[in-house]
Amino acid sequence: MNRPDDAVLDTVATGSYYAPHDVLGLHGQPDGTWVIRARRPLAQTVTAVLADGERVVLTHVRAGIWEGSTDTAPLSYTLETAYDGGVAYTADDPYRHVPTVGELDLHLIREGRHEELWRVLGARLHQTAGVDGVAFSVWAPNARAVRVVGDFNSWDGQGHAMRSLGSSGVWELFIPGLGVGTTYKFELLTQAGPWITKADPMAQHAEVPPSTASIVTDTTHEWADDAWLTRRGSRSPIDQPMSVYELHFASWRPGLTYREAADPLVGYLIEQGFTHVEFLPLAEHPFGGSWGYQVTGYYAATSRFGTPDDLRYLIDRLHQADIGVIMDWVPGHFPKDEFALARFDGQPLYEHPDPRRGEHKDWGTLIFDYGRNEVRNFLVANALFWFEEFHVDGLRVDAVASMLYLDYSREAGEWEANIYGGRENLEAIRFLQEVNATAYKRYPGIAMIAEESTSYPGVTAPTSQGGLGFGLKWNMGWMNDSLEYMKRDPMYRSHHEGELSFSFVYAFSENYLLPISHDEVVHGKGTLFTRMPGDHWQKLANMRAFLAYMWGHPGKQLLFMGQEFGQMSEWSESRSLDWWLLDQPAHRELFNFVGALNRVYRDHAPLWARDSDAGAFTRLGAPHWNPNVIAFSRRDNHGNTIAIVCNFSGAPVYDFSLDLGESGQWTEILNSDVPEYGGSGVGNFGAVRADDSGRATMTLPPLGVLWLSHSTEGSS
The missing domain is CATH 2.60.40.1180 (Golgi alpha-mannosidase II)
Known part of the structure; x- marks a missing residue:
């Protein structure tokens, strides 16, 4: 019998071997017999029960490793283990199963071209050889060994070491018997020596913060929005009405779950006449005060408000009410939390290794390595994931300017020029072009929207013409100029007419969306109401005038929650909007005006059909x-x-x-x-x-x- 040497067996015993399936499981021998090995520390007896009923008694070899032989290749087997006290436990053996990730998948991952990455990596319900369980896989090319830990093994991963799938950097293990609700993480043995524990980058469900474990999930939601998706696919947002209600879920109606919010939110948006709702980021994030803009779980809808299927239910209900859904998406940076993406396998992996390109000094976050195939793939597939799995109608891409420029918020000497000596981040530009082109190819009728604050040319130009390929760009210049104008006393506005009319000069240089967003009602800026001059009546009159001007101006519209009824106090994510204002007649009248504004706008094609013409x-x-x-x-x-x-x-x-x-x-x-x-x-x-x-x-x-x-x- 060919047996690995003691050093290998000792490494397998501690779950530290890169190829545990080469030792454990079923292996043919040169003499035609078959050996079965299993790791069962502290066992009194271990017996392999074959599919035909044959019982193969295994003997202890070393450090909890047991083995036995049989003359015929078993089609399958289970392991019966007795511990001190005589109680026997029967379980399938993870190490008898073939890999759950195919060679084509591995090739596409290496090339950065796997458009449905979430179907291959992460934790997926899987059936192999008639056995149900969970297939775990993770990309960690710098790790020396990887283990799965979770509630199913008391967070001790020594018995659930994953196998390396070669140069792809992917590790894999199928664990029979696990299912939905299993909590887990990955343990990685770093090149430097210590083990580190990480949440799954591809997890589609996570514990409610501050807990950080990943959770095995599956969807049972049955979509009922076929009519909406058909209509969406037959038209372009560019020549359709679009007025967007931007919403921070936690503070819109505090305490509501995704499901509980469906009725009041749908009713509210219908009453107000908005065509779309845009959610501040709902991907999992550890710190609520980041408003979701510091993401740790790019594929996991935050568990603060329910399960992923609960969010699917909410989106489905919105679609059935003819309301589009835009999700805020943050591919520009990610936080340094130790449990998440930062130095994932002990070295810079998702982040660029050069801190001049890999770290945001202002935000204290890390920047993705857009030039690495697997990282680019992670992000492109994530955008497609939200369209495919959650039926969202658009992604508003956060902080695009920070991605485009190598010298963004950096002093001289703190950045390195590109290969042509310029300041543009060529790798990030190629990533943005790829994600936009791929998303529009797969999902006609969607909207990719750039929050881009500079004069970078061709943000909404097609990628075939060298543009970034976005559908819409936030018009930050219009926003800054118009708000500057509106805060002035009407007596002095005549000297500043250019602050409003200048936007007409460039209004058609891109496909624009006009934003009055969350960023304009925080950090001491007040609210739209408090920015207006005059007494209470004049402030509301100014607001009505400004909104009517905004809705009439070329471009789509976006308004942050609370401004539709004249919120007076600055927004805070930690408390509710001042809904009591709707009991005040003057603010209720503004609320009614915004509803009328939206309805008249939608009914009159000149206000939206040729926005970019x-x-x-x-x-x-x-x-x-x-x-x-x-x-x-x-x-x-x-x-x-x-x-x-x-x-x-x-x-x-x-x-x-x-x-x-x-x-x-x-x-x-x-x-x-x-x-x-x-x-x-x-x-x-x-x-x-x-x-x-x-x-x-x-x-x-x-x-x-x-x-x-x-x-x-x-x-x-």
């Missing part, structure tokens, strides 16, 4: 601009036109003459100053009429915005 936009008022009035018109593909006329002064403007460009009646479809929304009631009795030259005379309400509609007869 400069030919559908006209600045009104030339050649004599009124410095307090910003006016422009939008057209659809059928000759219908909407004029947006904004008076940002504190007084009404009577007999205001404006060339609207088309003669006939212009219907007042929205007036931010009507009494039902808390306004003063200044308007035009529902319509204005333009003469044959297209010029109309109208009354502009104070701190008010008019939307005027001119329809072509017979148009659709």
Whole structure:
């Protein structure tokens, strides 16, 4: 009988051998017999019970390793083990099973091209040779040995060492008898010597923080959103209405689970008329105060609010109500928590090894090594995972600017130029192009949205033209300029008209989304309400005017929760929104106005059908601009036109003459100053009429915005 030497047996006994299946399990011998080896420390007797009923008594060899032989190759066997006291336990042997990861999978992982990585790595329910269990696999190329630990082995992994699958860096072990709910981690023997314990990077479920173990899971959710997905796949968000309600789940309605939130959230969004909801990151994260932006479990929906299937239920319900779902996604950095990705196998692995490229000084986090195939694959597959497994309709990609530039937030000498001597991170650019191209190829009708704050060219240009390939880009310039303008006393706004009109110069250079996001209502910035000048009435009037201007401006819209009813206190993730404000008539009127804004917007194609087409936009008022009035018109593909006329002064403007460009009646479809929304009631009795030259005379309400509609007869 060929037997490994004692040094190998001792290493196997402690779960420290890189190839435990070469020693344990079933092995053919040169003389035609078969040997069965098992690790059963402290056992009194060990017997292999073959499928045909034959019993093979194993004898102790060394350090808890037992072996026995049989003349015929058993199709399968179980191990019957008796310990002190005579009680016998029967169990299948993990080491008799073939690998659960195929050669093609390993090849794709090495190449960085496995688009469904979550189906191969992590912890997956699996059946092999008729035996149910869990297949564990993890990428850890620098580890000397890897073990699975969990509640099933009292967190002692010596009996569950994984096998190395060669140059792929993947380790694998099938453990029979385990199922959904099993908690586990990986133990890794580092090159430096000590063992370290890590959560599974591919885990699809995790314990509720501050606990950090991974949990075996499976989905039983039956989706009912086929109609939504069919419609989504037949159209592009670019030429559809999109008004997004950005929401931090924990503080929107504190205490609700994913399932409990379904009814109130769907009802609220329907009442408000938003087309989409965007969740701040819901991937697992250890620190709630990071708002989800420091992710440790990229494939695990946070357990704070329920199971992954509970989140699927919520998304399904939103889709059935014709509401799209956008998820905040954070591929730009990850935290240094010891249990997670940082120095995963004892060395930099997911992070770039050069701290000039691998660490965010400002945020105290690490940066992915975008040039490494397996890391890039981990992130690309993660984006696809959210589309495939959770049916999300878009990903808002956080902090894109920090990924694009090697000198982002770094002083001279703290960064290294790329191979061409430039500051662009070429590897990150290639990653972004790949994830966008792959996502759009697989899931037509989705939206990949970049939070990108610089003038980097071609963010929304196709990758085939050298662009990054995003569908939409946050218009941070518009946001900063417009908020700067709105905070000014109306008396002085006339000197700063360019802060609003400058956006018209570049509004069509990308496909833009206009954001008033969570970042604008924290860190001492106040809220949209508190930024507005004047008394309480004037603040609300300014808010209505600003939102009507924003919804009329080219681009899609995003509004952070609470601003729709004039939240007065700065947002904190640790407490609820000030819902009591909806009991105050003035704030309820603002709430009703936002609902009307969304409904009118959705019903009128000129406001969204050609958002990125400069030919559908006209600045009104030339050649004599009124410095307090910003006016422009939008057209659809059928000759219908909407004029947006904004008076940002504190007084009404009577007999205001404006060339609207088309003669006939212009219907007042929205007036931010009507009494039902808390306004003063200044308007035009529902319509204005333009003469044959297209010029109309109208009354502009104070701190008010008019939307005027001119329809072509017979148009659709």
